[in-house]
Amino acid sequence: MFAQWHRARRADGLALRRALPDRLLPLLVAAMAVLAALALAGATGAQILSARWSSGAASMLTIQIPDPEAPATAKTTPPLTRADAVLAALADTPGAARVHRLDKAELATLLAPWLGQQNDFALTLPAIVELHMQAARPADADALARRLAATAPGTLVERNAEWGERLGRLADSLHSCALLAVAIVVGIAVVLIAATTRAGLAARRLPIELIHAMGATDGYIAGRFARRTALLAFIGGLAGSVLALPLLVLLSRVAAPFATSATPPPTPTADWATGWTTLAHTLPTPLVATLLALAPAAALIGWLTTQATVRAWLRTLP
Known part of the structure; x- marks a missing residue:
């Protein structure tokens, strides 16, 4: 059945x-x-x-400091190099989340596609600093460039938001x-x-x-x-x-x-x-x-x- x-x-x-x-x-x-x-x-x-590209690039500025080991224009006690003076100024930037200076190994990796793996450069490389801003506080690149130029003339501020x-x-x-x-x-x-x-x-x-x-x-x-x-x-x-x-x-x-x-x-x-x-x-x-x-x-x-x-x-x- x-x-x-x-x-x-x-x-x-x-x-x-x-x-x-x-x-x-x-x-x-x-x-x-x-x-x-x-x-x-x-x-x-x-x-x-x-x-990632939009938020990451929009919130980061790249600062190039020529002749980073030369004395800074601003008089400080103790005297600071151009790179140290810029780093101190960036640390006081409103809305700054992280300030990072690329070391020699990071610069070599960054330049490897163009200059190969050679670490001994004939010319003095500028210091490269990455400034990461908080998402709610976009950076004014022009105002920051003027402020850094007073501390270390020739400092360049590159805004990455456009590429982002x-x-x-x-x-x-x-x-x-x-x-x-x-x-x-x-x-x-x-x-x-x-x-x-x-x-x-x-x-x-x-x-x-x-x-x-x-x-x-x-x-x-x-x-x-x-x-x-x-x-x-x-x-x-x-x-x-x-x-x-x-x-x-x-x-x-x-x-x-x-x-x-x-x-x-x-x-x-x-x-x-x-x-x-x-x-x-x-x-x-x-x-x-x-x-x-x-x-x-x-x-x-x-x-x-x-x-x-x-x-x-x-x-x-x-």
């Missing part, structure tokens, strides 16, 4: 397993999921870079392009699911017309197709998420130096607990949440598309 009930429960009068094959649609959805994951990764990365704004606009453009790519991928997925559903409807036209004439509602028939399509789309979305995960981890490790000054994330391991911890530190939290939501989103798109396609097709029946 139980076996008969189980077979009856699993019976499929519409033969949806033949109408909607369980191989082609998941494969197509998996490919769309990989493309969507990569596009969403680009959108998330562009947004993070835009926020340009980089921010570039990142915003990349973010918009990535979102457009996501929209295109979703549109292609909708077209593919609709075409697959219409092919399944055409293959089972006679049984559908028969049960429809016997009183089956549009909601019942559309629901049977939609549940089948949603399951296949969920499987495809899950497979696409798994396939996209190594690519996203690799891209995150490559982009890490541009997004943070911290050390690169550790290499993922085979241990599950350590692997999830490493993944949380490797991928941005919004991207992890998006990756987890990819399969449910694919199932929802499949369900809605199939419902609309089947109901529209049923309205054409006599």
Whole structure:
């Protein structure tokens, strides 16, 4: 009795397993999921870079002090060098969060792309000082330059906000392009699911017309197709998420130096607990949440598309 009930429960009068094959649609959805994951990764990365570049560059000034070891113009007790006098003046700047003078090793690293790894320079290099301002207190570069020139003539103050704004606009453009790519991928997925559903409807036209004439509602028939399509789309979305995960981890490790000054994330391991911890530190939290939501989103798109396609097709029946 139980076996008969189980077979009856699993019976499929519409033969949806033949109408909607369980191989082609998941494969197509998996490919769309990989493309969507990569596009969403680009959108998330562009947004993070835009926020970092805009806020970081806008809140930092670069000060160059020629002949830093010469005596300062201002009379102080004890006498200060030009570099020390500028550092003292910067420390008293309203809204200053951090003042950092680059040491010889940092200057060598900064000039290495142009001068190589040679540390002995023939000319005296100017002192380079980074002034980090509080976000709520933007610096007046012109007023600061005049004040420092009175202490150490020839001191240059470079405002980085303009470049930060340009980089921010570039990142915003990349973010918009990535979102457009996501929209295109979703549109292609909708077209593919609709075409697959219409092919399944055409293959089972006679049984559908028969049960429809016997009183089956549009909601019942559309629901049977939609549940089948949603399951296949969920499987495809899950497979696409798994396939996209190594690519996203690799891209995150490559982009890490541009997004943070911290050390690169550790290499993922085979241990599950350590692997999830490493993944949380490797991928941005919004991207992890998006990756987890990819399969449910694919199932929802499949369900809605199939419902609309089947109901529209049923309205054409006599």
